[in-house]
Amino acid sequence: xxxxxxxxxxxxxxxxxxxxxxxxxxxxxxxxxxxxxxxxxxxxxxxxxxxxxxxxxxxxxxxxxxxxxxxxxxxxxxxxxxxxxxxxxxxxxxxxxxxxxxxxxxxxxxxxxxxxxxxxxxxxxxxxxxxxxxxxxxxxxxxxxxxxxxxxxxxxxxxxxxxxxxxxxxxxxxxxxxxxxxxxxxxxxxxxxxxxxxxxxxxxxxxxxxxxxxxxxxxxxxxxxxxxxxxxxxxxxxxxxxxxxxxxxxxxxxxxxxxxxxxxxxxxxxxxxxxx
Amino acid sequence: xxxxxxxxxxxxxxxxxxxxxxxxxxxxxxxxxxxxxxxxxxxxxxxxxxxxxxxxxxxxxxxxxxxxxxxxxxxxxxxxxxxxxxxxxxxxxxxxxxxxxxxxxxxxxxxxxxxxxxxxxxxxxxxxxxxxxxxxxxxxxxxxxxxxxxxxxxxxxxxxxxxxxxxxxx
Numbered sequence: 001x002x003x004x005x006x007x008x009x010x011x012x013x014x015x016x017x018x019x020x021x022x023x024x025x026x027x028x029x030x031x032x033x034x035x036x037x038x039x040x041x042x043x044x045x046x047x048x049x050x051x052x053x054x055x056x057x058x059x060x061x062x063x064x065x066x067x068x069x070x071x072x073x074x075x076x077x078x079x080x081x082x083x084x085x086x087x088x089x090x091x092x093x094x095x096x097x098x099x100x101x102x103x104x105x106x107x108x109x110x111x112x113x114x115x116x117x118x119x120x121x122x123x124x125x126x127x128x129x130x131x132x133x134x135x136x137x138x139x140x141x142x143x144x145x146x147x148x149x150x151x152x153x154x155x156x157x158x159x160x161x162x163x164x165x166x167x168x169x170x171x172x173x174x175x176x177x178x179x180x181x182x183x184x185x186x187x188x189x190x191x192x193x194x195x196x197x198x199x200x201x202x203x204x205x206x207x208x209x210x211x212x213x214x215x216x217x218x219x220x221x222x223x224x225x226x227x228x229x230x231x232x233x234x235x236x237x238x239x240x241x242x243x244x245x246x247x248x249x250x251x252x253x254x255x256x257x258x259x260x261x262x263x264x265x266x267x268x269x270x271x272x273x274x275x276x
Numbered sequence: 277x278x279x280x281x282x283x284x285x286x287x288x289x290x291x292x293x294x295x296x297x298x299x300x301x302x303x304x305x306x307x308x309x310x311x312x313x314x315x316x317x318x319x320x321x322x323x324x325x326x327x328x329x330x331x332x333x334x335x336x337x338x339x340x341x342x343x344x345x346x347x348x349x350x351x352x353x354x355x356x357x358x359x360x361x362x363x364x365x366x367x368x369x370x371x372x373x374x375x376x377x378x379x380x381x382x383x384x385x386x387x388x389x390x391x392x393x394x395x396x397x398x399x400x401x402x403x404x405x406x407x408x409x410x411x412x413x414x415x416x417x418x419x420x421x422x423x424x425x426x427x428x429x430x431x432x433x434x435x436x437x438x439x440x441x442x443x444x445x446x
Contacts, residue, residue, distance in 0.1 A: 013326035013362060020334045020355045027341075028348025028408065 068110075071254040074142070075108035078256065104219050106256040107131060109139075112156075116163060116249040119186035123159040125255060128152045136217065138258040144223040144246035145169070145211055146255050157257075162224070163189050163249055171224050172212040176201045179212050180241070182224060189249045191228060194241040199232040209243050219258060280321060288336065291316050296343040307422045310430045311350075313340055314401050315437055317357050318394050321379045326362045333358030353404040357397050368393045382438045395431050402426040 008015070082100070109131075113124035127133050129152045139146040139159050147161035148169075160167055165186040171194060172179045180197040194209060207227040213220030225243035232239050295313040302310060317333045324332070337354030341347050369377055369385045382390045403423040410419050 013330060013359075016327050016330050017355065017359045020330055021352065024334070024337070024348045024351035024355060026348075027338075028352060031347040 067254070071108045071110075075106040075256055078106045079104070103261055105259045105261070107133065107259065109133075109157075109255050109257055111252045111255060114249070114252050116189040119165045121161055121163050121189070121249070122150070123147065123161050123252065123255075125157050125159060125257070126155065127257065128155040128157050130154050132259065133157045133257050136263075137260070138211075138218040138222075139255050140218070140222050140258060141247050141252060141255045143248060144225070145218055146247055146249075146252070148217050149257065159255075161249060162192060162245070162247075169217065169224075170212045170215040171209050172214075173197065173201070173203065173227075174208040174210045174221070176203075179214060180209075180239075182209075182243075190245060192225065192243055192245055194243055195238060197239045197241060198237055199239055200237075203227060203230050203239060203241070205229065209241075219260070284316075284320070287316055287319070288339075292336075292339050292343065295340050300344050307418075308425045308429050309402075309422075310426060310433055311353075311398065311401055311405070312430060312433045312437065313350075314354070314357060314398050314430065315394075315434050317354060317361065318397060318434070319379055319381060320358075320361075322366070323378055329362060330355060330358050349405055349408050352408060353401045356404055357401045360400055361397060365393055365397055368396070381442050382435060383442060391431065391435070394434055395427060398430045398434070399423055399427040402430070 079102075107127060109125040109127040111123055112126050113122075115121045115123075123139075123146070125133075125139075133149060133152050135149050135152060137149040139149060139161075145162060147159045147164070147167065150158045150160045152158075162169060162182060163184050165184060167182075167184060169182045170179060171182045178197050178201045180194045182192055182194055184192045197203070205227055209224045209227065211218035211220060211222040211224060223246045225245040228242045228244045230239045230241040234240065291313040295311070299310045299312055302308070313336060316336055320329055320332060322329075333354045334351060337351035338347075340350040340354075344350070366377075366380075369380050369389050371389065377384055380390060380393060385393075403419065406419045406422045406426075
């Protein structure tokens, strides 16, 4: 103890130095926006959970509430879009009110657990059966398709994202409307592969790949990604396409769970087909 | 002792004025921003002790910062310079001998050692200052280039200052 005290006495100027440095860095960080943002980025990268404690500025708390509100409003607006309604094309219905019947509704949810570095990634959201979430519902983000609900508890659900090694989804190239299958090789969360697109259709880089709506999970036309590279050299008649996913799984915050009101009807038909 | 304190206070104020009103407006070629006020830290008398040296350097940097509408940049650099002076730079001018030099200047130590000593400390100062200013590793070449050019210009100013003012006092 006495040695420690003597050591402290000898190193007193180092303690003063550290205190003064801390003061000057705090001054710097608090008074210049650029430096503050970079320091905050660093600390976020090191310990994500500490950021909220560092952000004691009230405006940031207000921002969070604002974000929640905006996400809820987006879900509401999305439900009013034309694509959310099923069109009755029959001429017998002429009344404006019944031309469209609601097909999709959207539930806003917050991602509370997310992984993107593994081969089999999962996402957990803060909505469950209590809020009407059921397995096999599609999940999308403002950027594009995310995945399919796997399991639900009362208040939480797990999602199998499209970056899951065993996920397979029906997609189409939006320009040519050719259908293919989206698979993921388990390596890089930013890229995925599309198979089963015949080489008879011409393909360009940066072609948009969207969900096809053929499998009864995703609504039609949700963006999935953009063609990064492709090759047709295997001579089996199909492209091997690498796409850049439009959803950034690293930065997933709010997602929307899509409720398809006609899913049961479609399922019944499919089952009837299989029974025959 | 009292004369020493008054002289240092005057030097503090004069250097602060020169730095804020003249040198901060100079930004030659976008690279050079001379920091003559480091002279004050370089010439602080050793007899005031390590803690006071740190505190006074901190105050010097803080004053320059507050007068030039930024906070923390000069403060940080000045504190580090004072710390470097305490820990190792003083050994350059004493050359490992036990003789202690109270106020390092071009007349109290051999000129080449003084230039080495002040060049090193001014480089440390400008390197830290520009690193904090750019705050981006991809600009490392700009930071080093700015630091070297600033060090050269500041060193010339420091030597000129000493030749003009210190010589007369002796």
